[in-house]
Amino acid sequence: MALLKRYAAFVVITACVLFAFYKLHGPYQTATGSAHPQDDRPNRHDGKVMKIPIYDWAKVPIQNPVTDMIPLPTGSPLPLPKIQFDFPQEKEIETLLRETRLAEVKKSFERCWESYKKKAWMQDELAPISGESKNTFGGWAASLIDSLDTLWIMGMKSEFNKAVKDVAKVNFGTTTLEKVNVFETNIRHLGGLLSAYELSGEKVLLKKAIEVGEMLYVAFDTPNRMPITRWDFHKAGSGFAQVADEWVLVAEIGSLSMEFSRLSQITKDPKWYDAITRITNKLEEQQMKTQLPGMWPISVNGKEADFTGDTAFTLGAMSDSLYEYFPKTYAVLGGLDPVYKKLYETSMKTAIEHTMFRPMTPDNADILMSGMVRAQDGEINLQPEFQHLVCFAGGMFALGGRMFQIEDHVKVGRKLADACVWSYKALPFGIMPEISHHLPCPNITGCEWDKMAWMEEVKNKAFTENEEDPLKNIANQRLPLGFTEINDRRYILRPEAIESVFIMYRITGQQQWQAAAWDMFTAIQKYTQTDLANAALIDVSVTSGEPPKMDSMESFWMAETLKYFYLIFSEPDVISLDDYVFNTEAHPFKIPK
Known part of the structure; x- marks a missing residue:
């Protein structure tokens, strides 16, 4: 999963502002409600019951109407090459082992789901230590909607049916948040609802x-x-004129294509496809005009529709799902919009050439990492940063390689996925940190471990001033061999590594990926489990005791991480990669045939 996952800083609207909106602006309906989603009491101000505005979005007048609607592509879907491995009949002992592991993953999900139901039902997230609830994604039951297709896939149909009844009560016409993250709402809520609908027909x-x-x-x-990605919900609903922001994360503006295309396909209304195609056209027009031709920078100018100005480029955070969605949207559209193939192939050629590096490791592992690039006026500098987020790229390259018959991309995907597995194993608890740095080899074909060179690089990066002894730097920073710096020591229950491991298993059929997945799952389960569910970790590099926990369990833990762990131990025909493609929140969409 990709993006930001998650980059959200929302402010609770005060009662006074709500009152002002109620008194001054329309069009909206009104209903008695609460200023805080966990509080069922009516809002009160100076002893009076207040009303929260409720907008009927289908009836809000459009101030900048589209006069030249771009239609959905027509024609029969093109046949895609076979993506998934033809798995042979299992031996009895293999079935027993796989089903035992499958049951353990499901047990973990059931435990989290029950705690969410008891402690945080209809709220966005469960706080897994305190048992409290959080509303950081609009207060629209993010964990509930995000988990719908997981319930279905795991065969929990009774729980699914009960959940659907309460999903029907979620009111997307109101929120107590000042601003809504359009990207997060799209991938979690729209993606989750569309996928659950496709699977169940509800x-x-x-x-x-x-x-x-x-x-x-x-x-x-x-x-x-161009959309406003950090969007003032109440101003828009109240009829204020809107202008796109001058500073927009490229992943947030560029990762709406799968969900909007699918919604247009199902409803036969092209307006959502039209909306995202205008962004896609800008990406295509400017792809070779950026400071790193072929890729787009992390931040772009929505107001001017200029996607060329910034100098930072990456496949990681704030850019990730932009690239992930090129092959996946191609599949969702049945291959009928060839621009997505072009965008993928051109951008990945640049990514391979400029963002990839082979890290120097004590075991001389044949792995690849994707870092951050600074490019300006023809000067290109690679920063050997390695993010947990960028672990999605192994699966993306493998899928793209199969879909577009580029075998070298499958090989790149394998090495990227291997790097994530290597990083998990390198840490003391078997869990990879959020962000680390490494010493690049002179080229990606190979280099021998040089302990002195590694120690010198650690010394150069050490935060401690006047500390000349690299051994003390290594000890002080708790650095495993091969790591020159750990910049963010958290593990926040992320799915990206298991996502790529799952895809590599389904594409290659090699059981080494199942073995890696089981090691990852047992480590994560052992150290993140709480009395209620599972919690993010503050520091996975500690060398004594257990890694400290933080009171956080984002919805992607049940929507993505546990789903991918479950699917890698499922029978291969469960959500086959020949039949489905996952959005960046692990919601499967059917591939048109």
Whole structure:
């Protein structure tokens, strides 16, 4: 999974602001509600019951209407090359081992789900230590909606049916948050609802998906039809004029194509496809005009629709799902919009040439990492940073390689996925940190471990001034061999590594990936489990005791991480990669045939 995962800083709207909106602005309906989603008491101000505005997004007037709607591509879907390995019949002992592991993963999910139901039902997240709840994604039951297709895939149909009844009650016309993250709402809520609808056929889920789609569409109501990604929900609903922001994360503006395309396909309404195609066209027009031709920088200018200005480039955080969605949207559209193939192939050629490096490791591992690039006026500098987020790239390259028949991309994907497995094993608890740095080899074909060179690089990066002894630097920073710096020592229950391990297993059929997945799962389960569920870790590099926990369990733990762990131990025909493609929140969409 990709993006930011998650980059969200929302501010709770005060009662006074809500009151002002109620008194001064429309069009909206009103209903008695609470200023805080966990509080069922009516809002009160000076002894009076207040009302929270509720917007009917389908009826909010559009101020910048589209006059030349771009239609969905027509014609029969093109046949895609076979992606998934033809698995042979299992031996009895293999089935027993796989099903035992599968049951353990499901048990972990069931435990988290029960705690969420008891402690945080209809809220966005469960706090897994305190048992409290959080609303950081609109207060629209993010964990509930994000987990719907996991319930279905795990065969928990009774729980699924009960959940659907309460999903029908979620009101996307109101929120107590000042600003809504359009990207996160798209991948979690719209993606989750569409996927659960496709799997189950429950029409109420499509109805709710359309409600989310109507809401998000209003964020595109700007003069140049570029969306506002950190969107003022109440101003938009109240009829204020909107202008796209001058500073936008490229992953947030470029990772709406799968969900919007699918919504247009299902509803036969092209407006959502039109909305994202205008962004795609800008990406294509400017792809070779950036400071690193072929890729786009981390931040872009939405107001001017200029995607060329910044100098920082990466496949990692703040860019990741932009690239991930090129082959996946190609598949969702049945291969009928060839621009996505072009965008993928051109950008990945640049990524391989400039962002990849082979780290020097004590075991001379044949692995690749993807770092950060600073490019300006033809000068290109690679920073050997390694993010847990960028672990998605192994699966992306493997899928793209199969889909577009580029075998070298499958090989690159394998080495990227191997780097994540290596990083998990290198840490004392078997869990990879958020961000680390490494010493690049002179080239990606290989180099021998040089302990003195590694120690010198550690010394150069040491934070401690006047500390000349690299051994003390290594000890002080708790650095495993091969790591020159650990910049962020957390593990926040991320899915990206197991995502790529799952895809590599389904593509190659090699059981080494299942073995790696089991090692990852047992380590994560051992150290993140709480009395209620599972908690993010503050520091996975400690060398005594257990890694300290933080009171956080984002919805992607049940929506993505546990889903991928479950699927790697499922029978291969469960959500086959020949039939489905996952959005960046692990919601499977059917590939048109």
